[in-house]
Amino acid sequence: MHITVRLAAIRFGSPVLISSLCSSRLQGSRRLFTMAEHSSEKVVFNKPKVELHVHLDGAIRVQTILDVAKRRGMSLPANTVERMTEIIIVQKPATLTEFLGKFAEYMHVIAGDREAIKRIAYEFVEDKAKEGVIYVEVRYSPHFLANTKVDPIPWNQTEGDLSPDDVVHLVNTGLSEGERAFNIKARSILCCMRHMPSWSMDVVELCKKYRNEGVVAIDLAGDESLNCENYPGHRKAYEEAVNCGIHRTVHAGEVGPASVVKEAVEVLKAERIGHGYRTLEDQTLYKQLLAQKMHFEVCPISSKLTGACDPDFTKHPVITFRKDKANYSLNTDDPLIFNSTLHLDYSTAQKYMGFTEEEFKRLNISSAESCFLPADEKEELLNRLREAYGMMENTAF
Numbered sequence: 001m002h003i004t005v006r007l008a009a010i011r012f013g014s015p016v017l018i019s020s021l022c023s024s025r026l027q028g029s030r031r032l033f034t035m036a037e038h039s040s041e042k043v044v045f046n047k048p049k050v051e052l053h054v055h056l057d058g059a060i061r062v063q064t065i066l067d068v069a070k071r072r073g074m075s076l077p078a079n080t081v082e083r084m085t086e087i088i089i090v091q092k093p094a095t096l097t098e099f100l101g102k103f104a105e106y107m108h109v110i111a112g113d114r115e116a117i118k119r120i121a122y123e124f125v126e127d128k129a130k131e132g133v134i135y136v137e138v139r140y141s142p143h144f145l146a147n148t149k150v151d152p153i154p155w156n157q158t159e160g161d162l163s164p165d166d167v168v169h170l171v172n173t174g175l176s177e178g179e180r181a182f183n184i185k186a187r188s189i190l191c192c193m194r195h196m197p198s199w200s201m202d203v204v205e206l207c208k209k210y211r212n213e214g215v216v217a218i219d220l221a222g223d224e225s226l227n228c229e230n231y232p233g234h235r236k237a238y239e240e241a242v243n244c245g246i247h248r249t250v251h252a253g254e255v256g257p258a259s260v261v262k263e264a265v266e267v268l269k270a271e272r273i274g275h276g277y278r279t280l281e282d283q284t285l286y287k288q289l290l291a292q293k294m295h296f297e298v299c300p301i302s303s304k305l306t307g308a309c310d311p312d313f314t315k316h317p318v319i320t321f322r323k324d325k326a327n328y329s330l331n332t333d334d335p336l337i338f339n340s341t342l343h344l345d346y347s348t349a350q351k352y353m354g355f356t357e358e359e360f361k362r363l364n365i366s367s368a369e370s371c372f373l374p375a376d377e378k379e380e381l382l383n384r385l386r387e388a389y390g391m392m393e394n395t396a397f
């Protein structure tokens, strides 16, 4: 089994992943979030929220992974929620590469299984509704959940009959059943992966095909050290997205330098930036993005545990974003792997960064304004927030 997982990691792209997987067995002795940290997860903003940056494959319930493994007769490194959680989660600030290696602990269980894929989408909506999210854009790579019409077949699966196209259809179905059951709105963003430029044209074609069934945008995720000049597949896919009116976000400036953000904006025509913390290292670029109200999808807990930002939250870039009245959202990114919830991101912002209720309202309004819904649905969302926040319609911050 461990050999299987390591092979999957090799396929993910980076040799560093392999060493992270080898060392992950040692992590049982590392600490989980302490009780003190979890008690700080009090609900500091108990009002409707918008979440724009969360990965479906990073937001799966551990119990579901165990259930599916059992049903499919697959082995996992542990068979209790507690032990499996310890193995999956990043407990101390690590590196983005180590963090990405965590997906290989469980993705082979979910990938290629119709019932599991629909179930994780449905349960995701339930979990977000419980956090008070009324609108969410959830992202994933259709290729990472497929086992046919994908080269290479990920996670060391044997070829089956579930294509990336089938995956998108199943996720759409799970999300829309969840929307009806839990009375929130859920849309999806399809990810290209930096190390797999050959998948990117498929991704944009899927965005086009399913644009009326819940897919609202394209994203580029994964290892930022791989730039687009060297990988024209992503650039071509984003050109097609621009030509077809598909919305665009790009992971950039998370661990990569400000030049990756510049490339995302200038070459890929990103309308939002995933993370974007290191934009601050290029003040000219930062001022330009502030002026054009570029949206930054900020993920506080994630940024500490991936090593993207200083672990001292009082030095977090979002404090500068707030001071400058930048356009940004607060998001979980991968709550499974960070053992977190959206409440923890909000309470962290309050406790260590001095965020107030007013700022939480302002950033949720900015998030709604920057979401990828069509204009009429966006206005409806904004009105729901304004009403819940006791704001006069069209009140400007």
Ligand SMILES: O=c1[nH]cnc2c1ncn2[C@H]1C[C@H](O)[C@@H](CO)O1
Pocket (backbone or CB within 6 Å): 055, 056, 057, 058, 096, 100, 103, 139, 140, 141, 144, 191, 221, 222, 223, 251, 254, 302, 306, 333, 334
């Ligand atoms: O924070 C992230 N940065 C870059 N890539 C990420 C991050 N979180 C998840 N991913 C990758 C791993 C997932 O399998 C993929 C699609 O959701 O996106």
